[in-house]
Amino acid sequence: MIELIEVTKLYNGQAVPAVDNLSLKVGKGETCVFVGPSGCGKSTTLRIINRMIEPSLGTILIDNKDVKASDPDKLRMNIGYVIQQIGLLPHRTVAENIAIVPRLHGWNKQKINQRVDELLNLIGLDPELTRNKYPYQLSGGQMQRVGVARAMAVDPPIMLMDEPFGAVDPLARNHLQDEFLRLQKKMKKTICFVTHDINEAIKMGDKIAIFDQGKLLQHGTPQEILSKP
Ligand code: ADP
Ligand code: ADP
Numbered sequence: 001m002i003e004l005i006e007v008t009k010l011y012n013g014q015a016v017p018a019v020d021n022l023s024l025k026v027g028k029g030e031t032c033v034f035v036g037p038s039g040c041g042k043s044t045t046l047r048i049i050n051r052m053i054e055p056s057l058g059t060i061l062i063d064n065k066d067v068k069a070s071d072p073d074k075l076r077m078n079i080g081y082v083i084q085q086i087g088l089l090p091h092r093t094v095a096e097n098i099a100i101v102p103r104l105h106g107w108n109k110q111k112i113n114q115r116v117d118e119l120l121n122l123i124g125l126d127p128e129l130t131r132n133k134y135p136y137q138l139s140g141g142q143m144q145r146v147g148v149a150r151a152m153a154v155d156p157p158i159m160l161m162d163e164p165f166g167a168v169d170p171l172a173r174n175h176l177q178d179e180f181l182r183l184q185k186k187m188k189k190t191i192c193f194v195t196h197d198i199n200e201a202i203k204m205g206d207k208i209a210i211f212d213q214g215k216l217l218q219h220g221t222p223q224e225i226l227s228k229p
Contacts, residue, residue, distance in 0.1 A: 001028040001190045002049060002158065007058030009044050009214075018044045019055070020214035026207070029188040035201040036211030042194040045211075046160050049192065050079045062158070077104050080151030080159040080189075084166040086143050088135040088150075094120070095131045098150045105154055119149040124179060141172040148180070152187075162194045177203055202226070 002025070009019040019041040026032040034042040047053040049060055051072040060067045067075060088097045095116045102112045117127040123145040135143055144165060151159060165173045165180075177200065184191065195201055201208050202222045210218040210225065218225055 001030075001063060002026040002192070003059075003061040003064075004045070004049075005059040005061070007045070007048060007055045007060065009041070009048060009053065010056045017041075017056070017214050019048065022058075022214065022216055024209055024216060024219065026190055026192060028190055030206045031184060031191040031193055031204055032207045032209055033193045033195060033201040033205035034209050034211055035195055035198055036217070038196060040211040041214040042196075042211050043162055046162055046192055046194055049158075050076050050081060050160060052076075077101055077154070078156050078158070080153075080156040082147050082151045082159065082161045082164040084163040086135075086147040086167070088143060088146060090135055093132050093134055094138070094146050097135070097146060098153050100150065101153050107154075115153060119152060122152075122183065123149045125149075139172075141168045141176060144168055144176060157189060159189050159191045161191060163196070164193070165200070166195070173200075180204070 004022055004024045007019055007022045008017050010017045022041075022045065024032075034045060036042060044053060048055050049062075049067070051067055051070075089100075095113070098116050098119060099112045102115060107115070116131060120127040120130055125142060125145055130138075130142070130146075135146070138146065144167065148164060151161075165176045168176065181204065193204055195204075202225075205222055207220065208218070208222055208225050209216055218228065
């Protein structure tokens with residue numbers, strides 16, 4: 001479903017590539033966790049997939065189609081993206097934040113409102129209580145849930161998640177991980193999930209891609225990774 005072929009990214013002024021001749025396949029419905037120390041190229045790789053960053057070299061295929069052939073805005077409207085800092089618009093309510101991408105898709109008000117309530121239920125927030133709140137009225141964990149809901153709003157087949165649970169305390173994180181795993185069992189989305197936490201990688205990943213200085217050190221199932229010395 002997602003295929004990176006010999007992808008390299010050298011930022012301006014950098015002596016060493018952030019991503020270095022990386023090839024990786026992520027199968028349909030699979031969660032692939034990118035793990036490794038800070039600065040090893042995980043986020044850059046993620047952003048190359050939805051063309052927030054253009055690679056210096058290499059090809060990215062989604063469903064065997066070169067992403068270069070797609071309009072970047074259209075591409076991003078069909079790929080859910082969740083980051084640690086969430087980026088909820090502070091002067092918009094929860095419902096308005098979730099509605100951003102559906103609006104870009106031209107959904108009518110009724111369809112959007114229905115979807116907002118459905119998503120809030122899905123992620124374990126009471127729509128009545130949450131819909132009209134502003135981000136500052138939410139806890140960190142609640143904001144994170146809204147960030148996930150927003151990314152899922154138009155039910156995109158692909159989700160890119162960059163340390164999605166990184167900003168919440170360990171207990172809440174554990175809870176969010178469990179809920180997301182349960183959700184993913186039903187959703188079967190193709191997910192690239194970035195973390196620096198190997199335990200989170202083992203828990204969340206169908207496959208784990210261990211990054212080291214822009215290269216893939218290992219790639220396999222958690223069991224395969226754990227059984228290697
Ligand atoms: P990770 O997500 O694993 O922490 P990143 O992909 O963010 O790694 O960064 C990989 C490397 O690229 C690091 O050396 C980082 O400093 C560098 N880098 C990231 N973004 C930029 C940028 N916009 N300009 C220049 N260098 C960058
Ligand atoms: P800006 O121009 O302020 O960077 P954009 O026009 O890129 O914002 O996007 C508008 C809002 O929609 C942002 O808050 C962004 O986080 C969100 N957004 C954009 N693309 C996606 C996506 N694929 N999935 C979820 N949210 C998105």
